[in-house]
Amino acid sequence: MSEGSSDTTSGHAVGDPESRDTHGVSGWIRQRTRLTEENRYAYKLILPAIAMMFIIHFVPIVWGFAISFMELDALYIARWTEAPFTGLSNYTRVLDPATIVGQRYWFSLRQTLIFTVGSVGGAYVLGLITALILNRGFRGSKVARTLILLPWISPIVVVLLTWRMMLLSDTGIINHLLQTAGIIDEPILWLLGSKTIISVTLTNVWIYFPWATIMLFAGLKSIPNQLYEAASIDGAGRWGKFRYVTLPQLKPVSAVVVLLMVLWSMINFTVPFVLTGGGSGRHGEVLMLFIYNYAFQNYEFGLGAAMSVALFLVAMVLAMVYYRKVIDDSFGGGIGG
Amino acid sequence: MKMKDEHRDMLFDLLAKSVLVCILIFALFPIYWMVITSFRTWSDVTQTDPSLLPTSFYYQNYLDMWDRFPLIDYFVNSLVISLTTTALALFIGSLAAYAFSRYDFPGKQLFGGAILGTQMIPGVLILLPMYLLFVWVQTNVGIPLRNTYHGMIFVYTTFTVPFAIWMLRGFFDTIPAALEDAARIDGCTRFQALIRIVFPLAAPGIAATGMFVFIAAFNEVLFASILASSDVTPFAIGITRFEARSQTFWGQMMAASTVATIPLLALFILFQRPIVEGLTSGSVKQ
Incomplete structure (x- = not known):
């Protein structure tokens, strides 16, 4: 300097x-x-x-x-510069559902899709509801706003372990509550088998929704009051105001919130990794976790890189399309402007 | 008619508040459960019909947890890595965010795009190259990077700088440039004006950003699981070791979790205004 x-x-x-x-x-x-x-x-x-x-x-x-274009496995890891170039063969192996890795790749891709859509949809809707209620501004709403944010501030690993404990099938509090309430008869295996992806997604909703709340709340605060008054004069009821004033006015903030949550979910490693204890089989194994486990356990680094590149490209294309379509419209330049 | 409307408004208000109470319970229950469990005995934790209320005040968990694993080392490692990362990321990020906020330089759009782009990189894509890079530097340059504080700090600082830039930029935008101009007329250099005028004014925002950087570094597990074994194991990796195949020490694990969580929550409640502003300033500004 x-x-x-x-x-x-x-x-x-x-x-x-x-x-x-x-x-x-x-x-x-x-x-x-x-x-x-x-x-x-x-x-x-x-x-x-x-x-x-x-x-x-x-x-x-x-x-x-x-x-991702090399056959980098256990043999070559110490002298990776000598690993042979194999062109696109890693990609064709990964994308071919007939191979073992291809089959698992496509399965993990579906898990990632469920995880992303579920987390973003859940966190956005829950965040919006919470923000709308907080925006009514009653006594204690400030305290409520602070409390809502606590899950987002707590160390993620710590809260994930807490959720893991709560989701245990035999001693977990969640199964106990559901059974006491009579909603289920038999304990559910939340962390094994096909329910795993639901647990991972729900936990992620819990982690993301406070952030969505605070962003949308700030967006609600920036809506000019005159718009609501004008809508009142036009005879709009509660629903009408929400539909024709609130939702359109929230579009720019919503665009940012959804984009960031989609990207964060797609490349989220910590949540599925810690909640499933490093992976409990194929269920709940989103792409990030699958790539990590597959590449580092089998020393198939070339394949792992090919899968990561595919994930990166999807995220980038998604972000670019979205950025052009939604964020540029609303911000006229976005972060760069 | 009017009465009816009032009734409906009251009913709606009641409905809204009850929904909020449910959401609050959903949001806070795991944190409550963590604290409750940390005071439970082994037999209480493993009961098949657990009680929702505190059952015991078994503070022994808070004493025993230090002996089970080198928990104190995990805490120290995490604090050294996270605090240094925070300081570095704030300094480097502030400089860049300031340039980003004040000047229109060629390549600004590209720089902004690169910052956003870093948020889409799957960690597993750069994990192996980074590992190879660390090994290469060690054998060819002689600087050990794996299992070292400085290696982890370097990686985490870079990971957090883009987010810090984005958040800090929002704060710098709110500080009028006239103040720096005045300082420069009084004989300050640009850099002095930045250090003496802008940074102090942006202090709340910088503190809020620092909290996020700290949290991000504190929570990282992917790179820590590969690049930091043995000597520099951070808390985020170490705490998972309480869960063993044979027996999981949930009470002690939750005690350690509580110890890690409470200071953060307290800090957040103290600094919450700038934190909330900082979170939203980048994207709600119109």
């Missing part, structure tokens, strides 16, 4: 008088030089972030892409 400060001192010497004189040709030229000086300064400020992102994000991604 020492380099930066010496430069900015000289920049300041030039920069000071010109901030007053912005008229005429000379002012215009000075403005131009000032811009580039500002740019140089801006680049210096983002340089450390860029450098780190380059090493930890960019290089490994390119590397990962490269590995």
Whole structure:
């Protein structure tokens, strides 16, 4: 940073008088030089972030892409540079439902889909309901807002282990409550077999909905009151106001909330990993977990990379389409603007 | 007619409040259950018909948990890694977020896209290359990175910087640039103006961002499970070891969980205004 400060001192010497004189040709030229000086300064400020992102994000991604075209297994892990290039064979193996890995890949993809749609849908609806109620602003609503956020602040691993304990089939409180209430007769195996994905999804709804609540609540606060008054004059009831004022006005915030939750869910590792105790068979094994288990247990790193690349591409395409369609419309430039 | 409307409003209000109570129970029950269980004896925890209310005050769990596993080491490892990560990510992120908030430099759109792009990278895609990179650096440069504090800190800092930039940018946007201009007329350099004027004004936002960075680093398990074994095992990995095939020490596990959770919740309640503002500022601003 020492380099930066010496430069900015000289920049300041030039920069000071010109901030007053912005008229005429000379002012215009000075403005131009000032811009580039500002740019140089801006680049210096983002340089450390860029450098780190380059090493930890960019290089490994390119590397990962490269590995996905190699047959990198236990034989070659110590001398990975010598692993043979096999073209697209990793991809064809993964995408072919006839192979064992392909069959499991497609199964995990469906699990990921259930997990993502379920988590985002559940968290959004629950978050919206909570935000709407909190927005009514009664006594104690501020306290309620704070309490709602506690699940999101608690350490995830800790709450996941708590949920795991609650979901145990024999001693867990959830089965006990359901049985006492007479909803079920036999204890349900929440963490084994086909119910696992439901448990993982529900737990994730619990983790995400407080965040959705607070985002949507802020969105509700920013809706001008006149719109509701106008709707009242037009004779709109409670439902009419919600349908024709609240929902359309919430669209920009909703777009961000849904996009981020979709991306977070698709690449979520912690929730399924900890809740299922590292994986309890194929059920509940979303792609991230499957890739992790498959690649690192069988030393099939080439295959693992190919599956990760596929997941990354899906996430990116999804985000780009969505970004263009929804967020650009609402923000006119989004995060970059 | 008017009476009827009032009745309906009251009924609706009652309905809304009862729904909120249900949601609150749903949100808070696991945290309540964690604390309750931490004070239960082994036989209470393993009962097939557990009681919803506190049954015992068996604080022995809080004493025994330290002996079962090197829990104190897990805590220390997590704190060293997470706190250093927070400090670094805040510093690096603030600089970038400030540039992002104040200047229109060529490539800004690309930079913004890259920040968003980092949120879509599946961890497993870069986990193996990172592992190979760590091994390569160790053999060719001689700097050990696996199972070290600095290795984990470097990785976590990079993971959290993009999110920090996004959040901090929202806070810097709310600080009028006129204040820095005034400081510069008084003879401050740009960098001095940033350090002396902007950072102090953005302190609540920086604190809130710091809390999120800390939480993210504290909770990370994917990279920790591969890159940090033995000496630097963080709490997030260590706590899972209470669950063994033979016998799970739920009481002690929940006691350790409570110890890790309560300080965070207390911090959150103290700093909640900037945290809530920071969460929403990036995306609700119109």
